[in-house]
Amino acid sequence: MKKWFGIVSTCLLLVILGACSNAGESTEGEGKIKVTTTTGQIGDIAKNIGEDHIKVDSLMGPGIDPHLYKASQGDINKLSNADIIFYNGLHLEGKMGDIFAKMKDEKPTYPVAEAIPEDMLLVDQANSSAIDPHVWFDIDLWKYAVEEVRDGLIELDPENKADYEKNTEAYLEELTTLQTESQERINEIPEESRVLVTAHDAFQYFGQAYGMEVKGLQGLSTDSEYGLRDVQDLVNVLADRNIKAVFIESSISERSINAVVEGSKEKGHEVVIGGELFSDAMGEEGTPEGTYVGMYEHNIETITESLK
Numbered sequence: 001m002k003k004w005f006g007i008v009s010t011c012l013l014l015v016i017l018g019a020c021s022n023a024g025e026s027t028e029g030e031g032k033i034k035v036t037t038t039t040g041q042i043g044d045i046a047k048n049i050g051e052d053h054i055k056v057d058s059l060m061g062p063g064i065d066p067h068l069y070k071a072s073q074g075d076i077n078k079l080s081n082a083d084i085i086f087y088n089g090l091h092l093e094g095k096m097g098d099i100f101a102k103m104k105d106e107k108p109t110y111p112v113a114e115a116i117p118e119d120m121l122l123v124d125q126a127n128s129s130a131i132d133p134h135v136w137f138d139i140d141l142w143k144y145a146v147e148e149v150r151d152g153l154i155e156l157d158p159e160n161k162a163d164y165e166k167n168t169e170a171y172l173e174e175l176t177t178l179q180t181e182s183q184e185r186i187n188e189i190p191e192e193s194r195v196l197v198t199a200h201d202a203f204q205y206f207g208q209a210y211g212m213e214v215k216g217l218q219g220l221s222t223d224s225e226y227g228l229r230d231v232q233d234l235v236n237v238l239a240d241r242n243i244k245a246v247f248i249e250s251s252i253s254e255r256s257i258n259a260v261v262e263g264s265k266e267k268g269h270e271v272v273i274g275g276e277l278f279s280d281a282m283g284e285e286g287t288p289e290g291t292y293v294g295m296y297e298h299n300i301e302t303i304t305e306s307l308k
């Protein structure tokens with residue numbers, strides 16, 4: 001009898017502990033606005049503006065390529081449970097377009113990059129009907145996205161309007177400082193060496209902002225294919241311009257750029273990997289590169305030290 005009593009007591013204790021654990025999980029973030037974003041860059045905007053008023057979930061973490069990303073059931077649940085959704089738009093999250101169209105009928109859903117005036121956006125050089133979605137590399141343009149997140153949060157939660165406006169002003173000032181310091185670093189690179197060669201064409205806005213020529217092996221989307229002719233054309237540019245360094249990207253396989261390096265060697269032109277850049281995804285959460293400012297500073301430092 002004592003044995004059975006002990007078993008029952010143990011079971012009851014486990015049930016109680018489980019209930020307490022579940023209760024703790026359910027209250028995490030309770031009372032806060034649930035924000036779901038696609039990329040970490042947008043999630044970082046939301047965290048800076050919303051601070052303690054919101055809880056942010058970003059679907060696409062470090063090393064994730066948004067061009068090829070397919071939403072999981074867990075992602076659908078996060079989107080369904082969110083109070084507000086922010087995504088890039090301009091077909092960056094190409095395979096999720098239908099999901100956002102559906103969500104827009106159910107809750108506030110904002111494509112933040114589409115707040116940028118159309119005449120400030122770049123057209124795909126290979127396809128005049130496509131817009132380059134990598135707007136976060138031009139800080140002046142990214143400020144439009146920041147203001148769009150602010151306005152979305154104020155619309156949803158007007159009681160905390162003053163906090164959202166104050167936080168936005170502070171964040172915009174931080175971005176202005178980042179822009180000034182970045183330009184100073186880029187100016188250290190000799191003009192003839194200001195050529196940025198990467199795996200895919202994600203840095204045109206960056207090039208426009210800082211007066212750098214940008215060349216990518218693949219097009220705007222990593223979904224596009226590249227062939228031997230593309231590799232050879234890029235190899236010829238490297239040799240003709242005496243470019244010494246090319247860059248890999250954190251969210252894309254090194255295979256494509258390694259083909260360019262090997263092709264250059266065969267042509268008798270020595271090229272090195274200048275380092276890894278964050279393009280479509282940021283770094284690990286909890287690291288400097290896990291923030292927009294830290295990611296940007298990493299890229300500026302890597303590019304400058306390799307090309308100057």
